[in-house]
Amino acid sequence: MTTLETPRLISRPWTEADIEPFFALCSDPEVMHYFGGPQSREKVEATVGRVIELQVDFGVWLQPLILKETGEFIGMAGIAQVMFEEHFTPAVEIGWRLARRHWGKGYITEIGRAFIDYAFTKREFDELVSFAVHDNLRSIAVMQRLGFTHNPADDFDHKSVPDDLPHLKRHVLYRLNNPRLG
Numbered sequence: 681m682t683t684l685e686t687p688r689l690i691s692r693p694w695t696e697a698d699i700e701p702f703f704a705l706c707s708d709p710e711v712m713h714y715f716g717g718p719q720s721r722e723k724v725e726a727t728v729g730r731v732i733e734l735q736v737d738f739g740v741w742l743q744p745l746i747l748k749e750t751g752e753f754i755g756m757a758g759i760a761q762v763m764f765e766e767h768f769t770p771a772v773e774i775g776w777r778l779a780r781r782h783w784g785k786g787y788i789t790e791i792g793r794a795f796i797d798y799a800f801t802k803r804e805f806d807e808l809v810s811f812a813v814h815d816n817l818r819s820i821a822v823m824q825r826l827g828f829t830h831n832p833a834d835d836f837d838h839k840s841v842p843d844d845l846p847h848l849k850r851h852v853l854y855r856l857n858n859p860r861l862g
């Protein structure tokens with residue numbers, strides 16, 4: 681189990697107490713736009729329950745993001761094994777979801793750098809990937825700020841996206857190689 685700290689943020693494992701603020705975040709249509717809209721409490725509880733199991737095995741996962749100054753839950757970020765099969769799997773992804781009022785402060789870039797360092801230094805993964813709906817420009821901007829690069833030949837239609845949400849199917853894939861491994 682892993683806790684990461686940056687100047688403004690802490691990323692630590694999930695607890696049951698995170699369900700309430702995470703549900704509030706997952707009820708915001710703007711935050712959830714690229715995930716098909718707000719999620720029910722049942723779905724959010726099921727997600728947190730599953731992640732609590734997964735983080736034990738993997739040592740880390742997409743984890744709560746806590747603002748040091750206030751102790752407030754402001755979102756989640758982290759690395760995780762990609763849980764579906766695609767041309768680029770098996771792979772470890774980096775991902776994020778932040779409460780709307782905290783966008784534009786550089787928090788995700790800050791914690792993203794800490795997770796990249798953890799993934800490449802402590803875990804020695806060869807590569808990280810990150811993917812997003814093709815027009816999720818804010819998320820793609822984070823990938824680019826963190827040094828990820830894009831080859832359009834890697835893009836894919838996400839099989840888990842239901843057919844009634846065709847505009848959310850096309851995904852871009854970004855990759856970052858571990859510079860420590862020649």
Ligand SMILES: CC(C)(COP(=O)(O)OP(=O)(O)OC[C@H]1O[C@@H](n2cnc3c(N)ncnc32)[C@H](O)[C@@H]1OP(=O)(O)O)[C@@H](O)C(=O)NCCC(=O)NCCS
Nearest residue numbers: 711714776777778783784785786787788789811812818819
């Ligand atoms: C994707 C998402 C996490 C990006 O959040 P974000 O706040 O734009 O990203 P960052 O935390 O890296 O912040 C960068 C912005 O903060 C600004 N900033 C302010 N202070 C900063 C600082 N100290 N350091 C770095 N950047 C700073 C940057 O200039 C940039 O501003 P801009 O958006 O005007 O270009 C957020 O939009 C989100 O949660 N979206 C909904 C969920 C989602 O789609 N997740 C991804 C699914 S693939």
